[in-house]
Amino acid sequence: MNPVGKPGKQGALMPVEQALARLLAMAEAAPIVERERLPLAATEGRVLAEALVSSLDLPPWPNSAMDGYALRVEDWKGEPLPVSQRIFAGQSPEPLQPGTCARIFTGAPVPAGADCVEMQENTQVQDDQRVRFTEPLKVGQNIRPQGQETTIGEQVLAAGTRLGPIEQGLAASLGCAELEVLRRVRVAVLSTGDELVEPGRPLGPGQIYNSNRVLLCSWLKRLGCEVLDAGILPDDLPATRQRLAELGDVDLILSTGGVSVGEADFLGIALREAGELALWKLAIKPGKPLTFGHFRGVPVIGLPGNPASTLVTFALLARPYLLRRQGVQQVQPLSFQVPAGFVWPRPGNRREYLRGRLENGRAIIYRNQSSGVLRSAAWAEGLVEVLEGRTLEEGDVVNFIPLSEVLD
Ligand SMILES: Nc1nc2c(c(=O)[nH]1)N[C@H]1C(S)=C(S)[C@@H](COP(=O)(O)OP(=O)(O)OC[C@H]3O[C@@H](n4cnc5c(N)ncnc54)[C@H](O)[C@@H]3O)O[C@H]1N2
Numbered sequence: 103m104n105p106v107g108k109p110g111k112q113g114a115l116m117p118v119e120q121a122l123a124r125l126l127a128m129a130e131a132a133p134i135v136e137r138e139r140l141p142l143a144a145t146e147g148r149v150l151a152e153a154l155v156s157s158l159d160l161p162p163w164p165n166s167a168m169d170g171y172a173l174r175v176e177d178w179k180g181e182p183l184p185v186s187q188r189i190f191a192g193q194s195p196e197p198l199q200p201g202t203c204a205r206i207f208t209g210a211p212v213p214a215g216a217d218c219v220e221m222q223e224n225t226q227v228q229d230d231q232r233v234r235f236t237e238p239l240k241v242g243q244n245i246r247p248q249g250q251e252t253t254i255g256e257q258v259l260a261a262g263t264r265l266g267p268i269e270q271g272l273a274a275s276l277g278c279a280e281l282e283v284l285r286r287v288r289v290a291v292l293s294t295g296d297e298l299v300e301p302g303r304p305l306g307p308g309q310i311y312n313s314n315r316v317l318l319c320s321w322l323k324r325l326g327c328e329v330l331d332a333g334i335l336p337d338d339l340p341a342t343r344q345r346l347a348e349l350g351d352v353d354l355i356l357s358t359g360g361v362s363v364g365e366a367d368f369l370g371i372a373l374r375e376a377g378e379l380a381l382w383k384l385a386i387k388p389g390k391p392l393t394f395g396h397f398r399g400v401p402v403i404g405l406p407g408n409p410a411s412t413l414v415t416f417a418l419l420a421r422p423y424l425l426r427r428q429g430v431q432q433v434q435p436l437s438f439q440v441p442a443g444f445v446w447p448r449p450g451n452r453r454e455y456l457r458g459r460l461e462n463g464r465a466i467i468y469r470n471q472s473s474g475v476l477r478s479a480a481w482a483e484g485l486v487e488v489l490e491g492r493t494l495e496e497g498d499v500v501n502f503i504p505l506s507e508v509l510d
Pocket residue numbers: 293294295297298310311312313314315358359360361362363364367388389390391405406407408409411473474
């Protein structure tokens with residue numbers, strides 16, 4: 103049952119669902135609970151700490167959905183009705199005089215005594231300014247009743263809701279100037295690898311530029327996290343231990359590289375020796391050596407260093423973990439089924455997440471699916487999921503996960 107193998111051993115691969123379920127359970131066991139009260143405009147991307155309960159009826163009073171005339175349907179007997187008042191949005195009308203109608207505009211309160219609004223296009227105004235109604239009238243028509251959207255005391259948003267423009271707009275419509283949100287998740291980002299050089303510096307022999315660092319830091323910020331950029335860590339066991347210990351005051355250490363079985367892969371070893379390793383080696387491609395554990399009680403996710411592996415495992419595993427730490431329930435990206443526009447002749451023992459896009463309603467994939475090729479993801483619109491053990495003919499149905507679903 104325990105999937106965690108020893109370095110160098112080809113242990114059993116853990117299915118992706120099982121790994122995700124374990125990660126989410128561990129996230130739930132370490133929830134972020136500290137809160138802060140923020141001005142509404144500053145809550146974008148944050149998570150509600152408590153349910154948002156309406157303190158008013160919305161709309162607060164019946165109001166007109168149209169520009170036209172308010173009347174009591176019973177009063178219309180075929181004889182034109184005189185106009186007894188004009189009501190604009192923002193005004194407070196008098197009760198409607200029996201036997202009359204009121205000129206009314208969209209959003210204006212419907213006067214007491216009126217039970218119908220007719221749009222002006224279905225009326226004729228006589229020379230004497232009385233109004234004739236040209237279509238049948240119905241009680242309630244074009245009136246937005248009090249509390250139609252929300253009534254006092256109703257829960258409008260649940261705790262754990264991520265706040266975006268729509269939720270902020272909804273909170274504003276209820277008059278909330280501030281919201282109680284969870285504090286940001288603090289994530290330390292570590293790039294491991296002796297070969298890494300930051301962009302802007304010359305490349306020496308054997309060196310490559312560090313792309314994972316900016317990719318993850320930007321992505322985490324979009325997810326509302328507080329990012330501690332912990333720079334590059336050399337491939338060295340004592341240095342790895344020391345750096346992990348230094349990064350204590352965070353909710354998560356997120357590193358890339360150094361999790362496979364090479365002689366310069368030290369993250370997993372440091373966790374095994376001085377920490378605790380909970381997950382290692384998943385049936386996912388790219389991303390097999392994904393590592394999860396704790397170092398002195400601090401959760402550590404070690405994403406595989408290949409840039410496309412970093413991207414896929416962050417999207418499908420680390421992102422849900424981070425969101426669930428904040429109590430977010432909807433952590434899995436929405437996806438849909440499309441016919442494959444490619445052939446997949448050889449079944450794999452890992453679930454593949456191919457970088458693909460849609461063309462004429464079919465999923466096509468980037469020509470080079472190497473986990474080192476980040477360009478595949480820049481070209482792609484989504485991840486095409488190919489299950490373990492499957493082959494595909496053109497037209498077979500595959501699951502497509504839009505990248506836009508995981509980027510924030
Ligand atoms: N004998 C085996 N070798 C490997 C296996 C295996 O099962 N047996 N698994 C392979 C798989 S799958 C993956 S994925 C990689 C993962 O390796 P690590 O996570 O240990 O990462 P590194 O070895 O440190 O680096 C891999 C690759 O990625 C480049 N890299 C690393 N960090 C960055 C960065 N910040 N920016 C850009 N590129 C980065 C690095 O230079 C390597 O090319 O292991 C396979 N090996």
